[in-house]
Amino acid sequence: MRVLIIGAGMLGASTAYHLAQLGAEVEIVDEEHQGKATLAGAGIVCPWATKADEPQWYDMYAAGARYYETLIEGLKDRGETNMGYGKVGALVVAEEEAEFIAAEERVLRRTKDVPEAGIISKLTPKEARKLFPPLREDMPAIHISGAARVDARLLAAAMLRAAVSMGASYRRDNVTLAVRGDKPVCIGSSGETIEADEIIVTAGAWASRILQPLGLHHPVQPQKGQIVHLSLPGVATAKWPVVLPMGSHYMLSFDDSRVVIGATREDNSGFDYRVTAAGEHEVLSAGLKIAPGLATATHIETRIGFRPAAPTMRPILGRVPGIQGLTIGNGLGASGLTVGPFAGKCLADLVAGKNVSASLVAYAPQGRA
Ligand code: FAD
The missing domain is CATH 3.50.50.60 (FAD/NAD(P)-binding domain)
Known part of the structure; x- marks a missing residue:
């Protein structure tokens, strides 16, 4: 065939x-x-913290995360070892206490009997900053040890x-x-x-x-995303967890002292392949609010991707x-x-x-x- x-x-x-x-x-x-x-995609593989509640979409999302380990192992067996994949864990953070409590309940419910999600634990702000040093000083976190990131x-x-x-x-x-x-x-x-x-x-x-x-x-339809890549020269970021605040923005890190802050979600964007002042401002503001320690990082690039968005x-x-x-x-x-x-x-x-x-x-x- x-x-x-x-x-x-x-x-x-x-x-x-x-x-x-x-x-x-x-x-x-x-x-x-x-x-x-x-x-352009960020590369977060962590369905369990999402607020979105569309059951059939979530079934696919969770099945996707479950399949990753099999996929990566299969590719490794074929000699493919460089995929930027790491089970680095995730920190779910919230600015409001009520949101944090709701997020904890959601994560616990979604990860019950889901071994690939790993261990769920509550971290003090100090413990959270030990894992992701640029984080604000007053943020406790829910840690999901099975969360991963990949270089798409x-x-x-x-x-x-x-x-x-x-x-x-x-x-x-x-x-x-x-x-x-x-x-x-x-x-x-x-x-x-x-x-x-x-x-x-x-x-x-x-x-x-x-x-x-x-x-x-x-x-x-295309939904434009602008996503900012920063560098922290000399800093070992390879094991830093993904950071998932309550809105649609997030942070993740890669092996080469790179921290990524994502992303805009621009509906009705057409294929407008430009970095805009508003896009850059939105993403950096959201990121620095949660992780002020990134303020002195070097801006490397802003990538643009068009998500295939269904109704x-x-x-x-x-x-x-x-x-x-x-x-x-x-x-x-x-x-x-x-x-x-x-x-x-x-x-x-x-x-x-x-x-x-x-x-x-x-x-x-x-x-x-
Ligand atoms: P694409 O990767 O867009 O590939 C489609 C390909 O089809 C293109 O190469 C195009 O050139 C080709 N094509 C189109 N028409 C033709 C033609 N006529 N002839 C030949 N070739 C054609 N998802 C996550 O799970 N986690 C994340 O952290 C995440 N972060 C994201 C951050 C950003 C900023 C963006 C933009 C997306 C993110 N996503 C994330 C979503 C994810 O990147 C997309 O859903 C996914 O990449 C879509 O893959 P695709 O193969 O459908 O499309």
Whole structure:
């Protein structure tokens, strides 16, 4: 079976990796648009503290986190060791006591009988600052030892490399789709038809554009995120935990003395690939309020990514009714680095006709009107 995957972000790369493992003949095309979400994403893998309460979305989010260990071990067995992955833990913090109490209740409820979440404990402000020194002096924290962070650029590249090592082919191109009868046809930028038995569209925030000529009204829009990267020269940040305050901003650290503060969530942004004064201000203000110790850090860069945002929080995963051999994986929004690897495995199993480990009924794409 020949499968064409359009888009190699976290979701397409995972789909390719898992399909190659199942023995499919896989071709991946990716345009690497400016603002590819996987290149900008923070990399937090910690579903258990979220305030959002959409049960079917949360099921996928939690399943994504559960699958990470298996994924990382599988890639390591193939010689992929550099993915920026670490179970560094998370500190959940709140400015209001009532919010802190509610957060503790939520985390305890969500992590009951969830071994991958690790140990949950309450830390004094002093204990919390020992783990994340730039933190404000008056903030107690809920510590989730099983939380992780990953460098999404490295992980997606590792999955692609692994797929290619198993026979998949990868190339850069901006392709389009047409429909002949009830079958989709993919056309390369030079006008050539790319033959495939199955086409999987994992085109992120650009998916609606490529699906529109098929008569599909695909409801995913770009949501812009600006995310700030700082450096603390000479400081060993590799083991610092993720910091999760109550709003949508957060902090995480990587091995190279890098601390990341994220991120704006700009709806109706279109594909406006610019760092704005307001975006930078919003993110830095939110970060420094919680971690004033970052005030003297060096600003390295601000990345921009377009999250593929669906109208509900639920991702869109499955076969398109009425069009033979067309599958969509999309709409992962703000949680795609957590959900993407598992969702890619589900899509691979679906297309290969294997048992899918999660029911995808709630995530089914719509057909033509
Ligand atoms: P993308 O990574 O955008 O990839 C889509 C690819 O499809 C692109 O390379 C594009 O060029 C290609 N493509 C599109 N159209 C075509 C075409 N016609 N032909 C060929 N190729 C095409 N999630 C978490 O779980 N944890 C986090 O901490 C986190 N932080 C984030 C922070 C920011 C600032 C942002 C922006 C996102 C964050 N996310 C996070 C969300 C996550 O990054 C996204 O949900 C995820 O990366 C989406 O992956 P994707 O593969 O669907 O899309």
